[in-house]
Amino acid sequence: MSSKPASYDEMFYPNGAVRPGYAGYCHWYGQQDPSVLRRKSQEAESFFRTTGITFNVYGDNAGEERLIPFDMVPRIITAAEWRKLSRGIEQRVRALNAFLHDIYHRQEIIRSGRLPQRLIASNAAFLAQMVGLKPPGGVYTHIVGIDLVRTGPDEFMVLEDNARTPSGVSYMLENRETMMAMFPELFSRVQVCPVQDYPRRLAASLAACAPPCAGDRPVVAVLTPGIYNSAYFEHAFLADQMGAELVEGNDLRVVDGRVAMRTTQGYQPIDVLYRRVDDEFLDPLTFNPTSILGVPGIMDIYRAGKITIANAPGTGIADDKAIYSFMPEIVEFYTGEKPLLQNVPTWRCSEKDSLAYVLDNLAELVVKEVHGSGGYGMLIGPTSSKKEIAAFAAKLKAKPDNYIAQPTLALSTVPIMTKAGLAPRHVDLRPFVLVSPKGIDITPGGLTRVALKQGSLVVNSSQGGGTKDSWVLED
Amino acid sequence: MLGRTARGVFWMARYLERAENTARLLDAGHRMALTRDEAISTEEWRSVVETVGQTQSYQASHGTYTGIQVWNYLLREKNNSQSVLAMVENARTSARSVRTALTREVWEAINESWMNLRDLLGKPVREANLGEVLNAIRRQATLVRGAVEGSMLRNENFNFFRIGTFIERADNTARILDVKYYVLLPSLAWVGSSLDNVQWDSVLRSVSGERAYRWLNAGAMDPRGIAQFMILDQRFPRSLSFSLDKVRSNLAGLAHQYGQETSAHEQVRGLGSRIHHLTIDRIFDDGLHEFLTDFIATNRQVALAIERDYRFYA
Incomplete structure (x- = not known):
């Protein structure tokens, strides 16, 4: 740690004093018996096992269900911080939707010269089938996750946008549930904004996006690839909490011009499909012909305006890290405002000067694939060996378009509970945002991911990260 | 209700019931073996295997009918797709796939049953702990049934x-x-x-x-x-x-x-x-x-x- 710039700790000032947002929590913490807290931590794990909050791991032990480690120390955001953040998030999400609409219609942003044509034309996430198609309600990203990192008291930056299929919201909900079950008294001491009504808000937001053919109570279903998918628990959890059906591809077919599900009494039309199946597998007639996870012909029904697909196919283009590097321009272009939330400075390796800079400074930088996610296929310069850096440089030179680079940020830390007491670990934050014609709805809080290894900056659960309950304090 | 969900709930119930009944049969067989001579107890074990309809598959891997062979085969052997462990696993897989049709109590009861029995049946069952294992199977089935009774909507x-x-x-x-x-x-x-x-x-x-x-x-x-x-x-x-x-x-x-x-x-x-x-x-x-x-x-x-x-x- 000492070789890096000091990180901003969200709980403590450098002199060890407690920051105001954590005052209530730390006062409570000081009164607890450490051995009781440790026991609670084990209880939490068995609670997660019994409730089945697990994610499946792909690869060597395929099918094995693992827990995402949960840390009992909450991550706290003050009301004032949150107000500022949510304004920035709202602006960014508005811009993302406008951008997606534009990209699949007139492409004004390209005509204006603010975004290079090649970023769209050569991008696998761009779906030609979506060109000119108007999704019901005009919404593209119904559910968005904006990944934020913090480097100082007022410095929140967007690390990436998840406009395709943001996951993790079930952890946000279960983490809160667990904290309230373990430490009920804590919540009477500290006033925390509730997150529990997220499923209800999600159901309302999705229903508000229903196509005109829907009745008064639109039929919403969650489409899952099935029980072996890594996020199956979340799919089932959300369907359950929304009171929606959890469907798989073979439950659905096109009947009389509608997408319908096979019930015990025959086929019943669906108005809104919250799908957790990737674009590619959505419709074997339009995309990957070997897919058995989707619904043959659903894209025809979609084009006819008889079903809402959330999120819309083709939204993944906005998750692209090369597009991300243009987000400041995108926000300004569509909102006419300066971006309230900053991007992390980003070098596009496709640009000659940037590539030269990146190659010269690999040991200091984080390099990511433009289409990558989950923390795979990236280089973290400061923690890599000379050999690893050299190997990565070769890949980078061979395919510079495929990469962007960012400085290694001094991500903020929040303490976790270790055997030796509290110890700081790096965190990020993914707030969840719902979009409908009725407006943009941001749940106060989100999912805090935490790198459990000392000094580590990788928070992904697939790479050994954990989660924390995220509190936004009431005013 | 989805047809697939009805199927999942239906089969979950069947697997649980079958697992429980297999445990009962083994209990009866064991009691018999304790009080009878070897010839009769061999017949008893043979009849247990026949009752659950697995004579053919059992004989494919076993030449004789001894208690310890039969109960391990019916409880946990990997090559037996109809073992109690496999059925409890099937029941849990069915439950997972119809998670939204179950209350939290029912899901937790099934998940807990699976976790307990997976541990108990993780290694060969000796005669000394057969009673404990069979009891656990019945107790877990009772727990699930109780959760269904006590928490599920009558729909x-x-x-x-x-x-x-x-x-x-x-x-x-x-x-x-x-x-x-x-x-x-x-x-x-x-x-x-x-x-x-x-x-x-x-x-x-x-x-x-x-x-x-x-x-x-x-x-x-x-x-x-x-x-x-x-x-x-x-x-x-x-x-x-x-x-x-x-x-x-x-x-x-x-x-x-x-x-x-x-x-x-x-x-x-x-x-x-x-x-x-x-x-x-x-x-x-x-x-x-x-x-x-x-x-x-x-x-x-x-x-x-x-x-x-x-x-x-x-």
């Missing part, structure tokens, strides 16, 4: 769960009676003669009916009485008649909710009225084995009709 989900339970139970009881009768009894000449009470006790024990039967019959062991008890007694929750009545009433529940009956209703009514008019003497006159074979086949037809009528498959 179609519940109906499919109950139909699965009682279709499976009727099948299992019929098989126990059929196999035990013919494998255990050296000849029908035993009927009416001084009976081997331990053997009858084993039959009743495998349906947890020994105390109820003794209480009802003041301890007299009589094969007709036992068959009557297991087939026709409306008060005994594992009798064919009781199970059939539950299938009927839950199917009626579905018809009420859906506003129409299906071919399954017709079939169950037919089977029900046949049994309703039967006496045990009539069954014995016509042949107990013939009666049970026919019952098992018709019960299977009902299950197939339910699968079809309620669109379990695409």
Whole structure:
């Protein structure tokens, strides 16, 4: 740690004093018996096992269900911080939707010269089938996750946008549930904004996006690839909490011009499909012909305006890290405002000067694939060996378009509970945002991911990260 | 309700019921083996394997019928896709795939059962801990049943769960009676003669009916009485008649909710009225084995009709 710039700790000032947002929590913490807290931590794990909050791991032990480690120390955001953040998030999400609409219609942003044509034309996430198609309600990203990192008291930056299929919201909900079950008294001491009504808000937001053919109570279903998918628990959890059906591809077919599900009494039309199946597998007639996870012909029904697909196919283009590097321009272009939330400075390796800079400074930088996610296929310069850096440089030179680079940020830390007491670990934050014609709805809080290894900056659960309950304090 | 969900709930119930009944059978077999000589206990173990319909697969990997081989095979062996462990796993997989149709209590009960039994059955079961393992299986099944009783809405989900339970139970009881009768009894000449009470006790024990039967019959062991008890007694929750009545009433529940009956209703009514008019003497006159074979086949037809009528498959 000492070789890096000091990180901003969200709980403590450098002199060890407690920051105001954590005052209530730390006062409570000081009164607890450490051995009781440790026991609670084990209880939490068995609670997660019994409730089945697990994610499946792909690869060597395929099918094995693992827990995402949960840390009992909450991550706290003050009301004032949150107000500022949510304004920035709202602006960014508005811009993302406008951008997606534009990209699949007139492409004004390209005509204006603010975004290079090649970023769209050569991008696998761009779906030609979506060109000119108007999704019901005009919404593209119904559910968005904006990944934020913090480097100082007022410095929140967007690390990436998840406009395709943001996951993790079930952890946000279960983490809160667990904290309230373990430490009920804590919540009477500290006033925390509730997150529990997220499923209800999600159901309302999705229903508000229903196509005109829907009745008064639109039929919403969650489409899952099935029980072996890594996020199956979340799919089932959300369907359950929304009171929606959890469907798989073979439950659905096109009947009389509608997408319908096979019930015990025959086929019943669906108005809104919250799908957790990737674009590619959505419709074997339009995309990957070997897919058995989707619904043959659903894209025809979609084009006819008889079903809402959330999120819309083709939204993944906005998750692209090369597009991300243009987000400041995108926000300004569509909102006419300066971006309230900053991007992390980003070098596009496709640009000659940037590539030269990146190659010269690999040991200091984080390099990511433009289409990558989950923390795979990236280089973290400061923690890599000379050999690893050299190997990565070769890949980078061979395919510079495929990469962007960012400085290694001094991500903020929040303490976790270790055997030796509290110890700081790096965190990020993914707030969840719902979009409908009725407006943009941001749940106060989100999912805090935490790198459990000392000094580590990788928070992904697939790479050994954990989660924390995220509190936004009431005013 | 999705057809696939109905299927998942139905099969979850069947797997749980079957796992529990296998544990009962093993318990009865073990008790028998403790009190009998080796020849009889070998027969008993053979009959246990036959009752669960696994004679062929068992013989593919085992030459003899010893207790420890049989119970390990039926409880946990990897090459047995019908072991208790595999069934509990199947039940949990079904439950996971229909997670939204279950209450949190039911899901947690099933998940916990799976976790406990996976640990208990993780290594070979020795005679010293067989009792503990079999008890745990029954206790876990009871826990799930209790969670279903106490927390599930009395709607179609519940109906499919109950139909699965009682279709499976009727099948299992019929098989126990059929196999035990013919494998255990050296000849029908035993009927009416001084009976081997331990053997009858084993039959009743495998349906947890020994105390109820003794209480009802003041301890007299009589094969007709036992068959009557297991087939026709409306008060005994594992009798064919009781199970059939539950299938009927839950199917009626579905018809009420859906506003129409299906071919399954017709079939169950037919089977029900046949049994309703039967006496045990009539069954014995016509042949107990013939009666049970026919019952098992018709019960299977009902299950197939339910699968079809309620669109379990695409």
